Amino acid sequence: MATKRTYQQYCGLASGLDVVGERWTLLIVRELLMGPARYSDLLANLPGLGTNLLAERLKFLVGKGVIEQVDVRGTGAQLAYALTPVGEELRPVILGLARWGMEFVGELRAEDAVRPQWGFLAVEAMLDQRRASDLTESYEFQVDDEVFHIAVADGRASAVKGAAVEPVMRAKTDAATFVQIGGGRLTPLMAMVTGRLVLEGDMDAVVRCCELLGLETGAPASR
Amino acid sequence: MATKRTYQQYCGLASGLDVVGERWTLLIVRELLMGPARYSDLLANLPGLGTNLLAERLKFLVGKGVIEQVDVRGTGAQLAYALTPVGEELRPVILGLARWGMEFVGELRAEDAVRPQWGFLAVEAMLDQRRASDLTESYEFQVDDEVFHIAVADGRASAVKGAAVEPVMRAKTDAATFVQIGGGRLTPLMAMVTGRLVLEGDMDAVVRCCELLGLETGAPASR
DNA sequence: CGGAATCCCGGTGGATACTG
DNA sequence: CAGTATCCACCGGGATTCCG
Numbered sequence A, B: 001m002a003t004k005r006t007y008q009q010y011c012g013l014a015s016g017l018d019v020v021g022e023r024w025t026l027l028i029v030r031e032l033l034m035g036p037a038r039y040s041d042l043l044a045n046l047p048g049l050g051t052n053l054l055a056e057r058l059k060f061l062v063g064k065g066v067i068e069q070v071d072v073r074g075t076g077a078q079l080a081y082a083l084t085p086v087g088e089e090l091r092p093v094i095l096g097l098a099r100w101g102m103e104f105v106g107e108l109r110a111e112d113a114v115r116p117q118w119g120f121l122a123v124e125a126m127l128d129q130r131r132a133s134d135l136t137e138s139y140e141f142q143v144d145d146e147v148f149h150i151a152v153a154d155g156r157a158s159a160v161k162g163a164a165v166e167p168v169m170r171a172k173t174d175a176a177t178f179v180q181i182g183g184g185r186l187t188p189l190m191a192m193v194t195g196r197l198v199l200e201g202d203m204d205a206v207v208r209c210c211e212l213l214g215l216e217t218g219a220p221a222s223r
Numbered sequence C: 001c002g003g004a005a006t007c008c009c010g011g012t013g014g015a016t017a018c019t020g
Numbered sequence D: 001c002a003g004t005a006t007c008c009a010c011c012g013g014g015a016t017t018c019c020g
Helices: A012-020 A025-033 A039-045 A051-064 A091-104 A116-126 A175-182 A188-193 A203-212 B012-020 B025-033 B039-045 B051-064 B091-104 B116-126 B175-182 B188-193 B203-212
Strands: A067-072 A078-083 A137-143 A146-153 A156-161 A169-173 A197-201 B067-072 B078-083 B137-143 B146-153 B156-161 B169-173 B197-201
Touching (some): A012 A051, A012 B025, A012 B091, A025 A039, A025 A078, A025 A091, A025 A116, A039 A051, A039 A078, A091 A116, A091 B091, A116 A137, A116 A156, A116 A175, A116 B012, A137 A203, A146 A203, A169 A175, A169 A203, A175 A188, A188 A197, A197 A203, B025 B067, B025 B078, B116 B146, B137 B175, B137 B203, B169 B175, B175 B188, B188 B197, B197 B203
Parallel strands (some): A137 A169, B137 B169
Antiparallel strands (some): A146 A156, B067 B078
16 A cells, blocks of 8 residues: 555656546546535445545545545534645646547447536536627526536636526536537437427527537538 | 446546546557657657557557557558547647646656656646747757757747757756756756756747746746 | 567455444 | 445556567
């Protein structure tokens, strides 16, 4: 145990991988990108990860200053893990890798796990700030039992957990459909036709939201 | 062998990690970011990687369309591996992780491997396009026996292998010093004083180059 | 010589049972 | 609920051998 396996290379990438390169580690960080989570939350959302591994990874990441234990909701009653500022700096890296990996998500298979928050992540990864509208508006997403929204203001777009105050558009769908749309395997139009996606609100806003996410709506006259 | 271990999650990040998340894989891609490399080049620059693992990883990555075999220099005489466009899209991800990992490169230890191209990578990772000068100029770096340069033109900076045509600045150093400077563990001034870094050319250009890389020169009156 | 298959064996990691 | 302990399959590191 004293002999932690490392690459022993004097290089930023190798050193980074020595910290977050081992199996499951980046997926744990992914879960924490959506906010603090408890041990059992992580275990539930990472099927296949053993309890010993999770404990070991968490301890290791705490030691490296990537995550920390926080008490959420009251005085020490509920412990949880959260990203430190150093861990938070992994967000663009993880979003970038998630976008890259979209290329490789195939058809949904029976044995694949799906979680709403991964759709959330997909949307955040697809956000293209350069296409952010000048308008101030927000789009709400209800994915299974999770709700989040994209808030556009001052030409900046951000993905946030929770409901929007006055969304100009609301999308309701399931996690699998959401990931498929995010990965470009399914157009919003196709999803609507098959009843897997329900859109409410201003249809112009829907178009703006699709543009913001770099999505083809599935309607003709695009690319 | 038919049962490749995967995360089985319907998520871009998990799918991406199923492709490049295994041990050594991203380091192999890192080497190819600097241009095509042959099997033995890779083996030489990745100490600790076994021949079987390298062969397996290469085959796997070729199968996934991340890399491909190319014949460099003549007709099929010299085979080499190169990134495909898909693999090339990993560049920003790897540079981001390399920058993040800089935080964790400690003191150089005797057993650590160092390569000039990793310093090259470090510099590329530190390039901040927003600070690119309006001037058109280039800075040359001689790191051990490797030479590369940063070319600034049209407000864009890029890191390129090989010598510059008419560099306004030339830096000579060793790979370890270079990585340390890149990681902020050493200021250029400190490196010069200790004789590990030699700078030639226009000293104003040196300052501009440092700014481009987000480096403190080590001189007073900064931060 | 470049590229890769075949061994062996130690360490990682997956599954389950158990404990504070 | 939050981990710890234990078992064992299998991945990965090293050397050797093989093929072209």
